[in-house]
Amino acid sequence: MMRLPLFEFRAPGTVAEAVRILDGEGPKAMPLAGGTDLLPNMKRRQQVPKTLMSLGHIEELQRVESSDSGSRLGACVTLSQIAAEPRFRKGLTALAQAASFVATPQIRNMATLGGNLCLDTRCNYYDQNYEWRKSIGFCLKKDGDICWVAPGSAKCMAVSSTDTAPALLALGARVRLVSRTGEREVPLSEFYQNDGIHYIKRQPSELLTDVLLDSSEGWRSTYWKLRRRGSFDFPVLSVAAAVLLSSKGIVVEARIVVGSVACLPLLAGEAARSLGGRPLDEESIAQAATLAARIAKPLDNTDFDMTWRKRVTAEFVTCALRELRGDDMRGERLLLTRHSSSL
Ligand SMILES: Cc1cc2nc3c(=O)[nH]c(=O)nc-3n(C[C@H](O)[C@H](O)[C@H](O)COP(=O)(O)OP(=O)(O)OC[C@H]3O[C@@H](n4cnc5c(N)ncnc54)[C@H](O)[C@@H]3O)c2cc1C
Ligand code: SF4
Structure with a gap:
């Protein structure tokens, strides 16, 4: 049986409290949303945060608002909710389809939109347990110094495997990132970068709070x-x-x-x-x-x-x-x- 490593657990009740924790703890703290990717990764020692900060008690992150001018989806809205929501069928069909094609119903009930957008990149040489990875001397993405896919490469080429990101990009979405010092809105087209390790431009002190969409009329x-x-x-x-x-x-x-x-x-x-x-x-x-x-x-x-x-x-x-x-x-x-x- 694969066990979780030891970690400290925090469960803030507001975004303000959450970003204070991220600011204080630095990169060793990670937000925990549905946990459907992060917890298996921790069991395989791909990610070993010192502190896990649950987002489950922050009501602001679970809200969905729609008006004629667009929609705002809280980062902790689940993929099941999105797949079942009639408001997302007209014009936003790609998002509802992408959410409904993720994993299994049980996972979609836990999995959140924010977690899906921040999903770790994947690779056959990385998505293995600790002993498997150790047997090949690990790789650049975690604990090693070589890329087994492209041994001459100084960069990791692990693959973006999120379903909702392509759909939301096609819909022209933006994300809101909040930190203790302020907030910024980033078009999703500028949120990702071509690097399997540093694949998103989110700073460790920032929380992804919302996904914003303009009207999809027409x-x-x-x-x-x-x-x-x-x-x-x-x-x-x-x-x-x-x-x-x-x-x-x-x-x-x-x-x-x-x-x-x-x-x-x-x-x-x-x-x-x-x-x-x-x-x-x-x-x-x-x-x-x-x-x-x-x-x-x-x-x-x-x-x-x-x-x-x-x-x-x-x-x-x-x-x-x-x-x-x-x-x-x-x-x-x-x-x-x-x-x-x-x-
Ligand atoms: C068997 C199986 C099959 C799967 N199949 C698919 C699939 O087909 N398609 C797919 O896209 N995914 C798949 N997944 C991966 C995962 O279930 C989904 O991507 C899910 O949406 C992740 O969301 P989560 O809330 O569980 O994220 P978590 O696991 O809680 O977090 C994922 C990452 O996002 C970060 N994070 C979460 N929320 C925030 C936030 N608000 N702000 C900043 N950072 C945040 C976490 O720190 C972590 O790095 C699968 C997983 C399993 C176990
Ligand atoms: S460094 Fe290479 S082998 Fe390791 S995860 Fe990235 S692409 Fe895969």
Whole structure:
């Protein structure tokens, strides 16, 4: 049996108290939300915080507010809540789908949006127990000095494996980060960085308190996820797409995001721009799919063959855009992703 290491436990009741604790304890303290990733990581000694700070008693983090101008989701809203919330179906479909495809129902009942956005990056050489990692001399990400995926690399290439981040990026979300000295709003497109160790720009003294979304009026969005088992598994490729169409079906604005093929979710800017001013016909879709697949550079550190995952990127972008123009893609979704979407 794998046991948790010893730690101190704090359970603040307000955001103000929480950021005081983070400020006082420094990087050795970590926020604990649902614990569905952090606690297994601690058992495997991938993460060994001196202090765990539970967010479970902070009511402010559990609120959802929606108005005509947009939505605000507290960091501790659970993925089950998001998947079940009718307000998130119209325009924010990609978010509801991404949340509903994470892990299993039991995990989604505990797992939070903030925890999903701050999820540790993953790699076959890292997501192992302590003894396994010790047997290969560990690796750069924890306790070692070599990257087994790219031995010449000075940088860790562990993969961003969060489902909701690509969806929220496609929806143009921002996050609010609060510290003892103030707060800042960061577009999600600037929150992640291309480094498997320092994958988010959150400072240890900052708490992610909210996810902010502008009005999704007129937008359609969707999320496609590749994984071995449709019942549960981390994504090894994902595509989130959102389009704003004119009354004549012309693309006014589009966003395409490719997830789980790098240390961060990738905005396929050129692919999205290529759709502007055009209808979602086979020609524009094929061009966008080719451009989006070009930026996907999966490595051999997760499930499935990396060259095949790159090819599937174009396939998923095609399916996502056809779905957004109104095609019935339920058959393809079931065949290619092994899950259906009732949303
Ligand atoms: C079997 C299994 C399958 C899984 N499958 C998937 C999957 O398919 N897709 C997927 O995306 N994930 C998956 N996960 C991972 C995990 O369950 C989810 O990512 C979940 O959303 C994490 O949220 P949490 O609240 O449990 O985070 P926690 O485990 O509590 O925290 C995760 C990280 O976020 C930090 N954190 C949490 N909240 C905040 C905050 N408000 N501010 C700052 N930092 C914060 C923590 O310090 C920690 O570093 C799986 C996990 C398991 C065990
Ligand atoms: S990419 Fe390299 S350094 Fe990063 S976790 Fe994998 S083996 Fe370790």
